[in-house]
Amino acid sequence: MKRLAVLFVLLFALLGCLKPLAGPQYYEIVFDKADCNPYCSTEFIVLSNGLVFKKESYSRSVINNQIEIVKVSEDNALQAIKSAQESVGEQKTERCENCNSYVLFLEKKGRHFMFSAQEKDAPESVKKVFDDSTKLFLEGNKTEQ
Numbered sequence: 001m002k003r004l005a006v007l008f009v010l011l012f013a014l015l016g017c018l019k020p021l022a023g024p025q026y027y028e029i030v031f032d033k034a035d036c037n038p039y040c041s042t043e044f045i046v047l048s049n050g051l052v053f054k055k056e057s058y059s060r061s062v063i064n065n066q067i068e069i070v071k072v073s074e075d076n077a078l079q080a081i082k083s084a085q086e087s088v089g090e091q092k093t094e095r096c097e098n099c100n101s102y103v104l105f106l107e108k109k110g111r112h113f114m115f116s117a118q119e120k121d122a123p124e125s126v127k128k129v130f131d132d133s134t135k136l137f138l139e140g141n142k143t144e145q
Helices: 002-017 074-087 124-139
Strands: 026-032 041-047 051-057 065-071 101-108 111-118
Touching: 026 074, 026 124, 041 074, 041 124, 051 124, 074 101, 074 124, 101 124
Parallel strands: none
Antiparallel strands: 026 041, 026 101, 041 051, 051 065, 101 111
């Protein structure tokens, strides 16, 4: 029994010295449109495993949505996530109703992060995250829904 206890102590000591594996990473970016023409919002969610979700809402209700899923390489997904993490430095959580706006959610340095801005006030780097997400989605291979 003592040997088993010593083995567990050594195992935990060894595991404590190893660098923990990073958990899954993601970002979500939404572009809301005031006029709902031809859609009310487009949303991309990029996961570090290479899955990219696209949701287009055609009304303000949750019923009229189109969701598509594609698979890209994990390297491309991780590069997109890294770029999104570097796109803005400060949180901004102001939300507006009936306006064109971008909302970016991600995890940054182990903390949840949100950036929201009207389209006219959004930095080019956030617009680029949305444009890059569109390109990444178009490069992906469709998966089963």
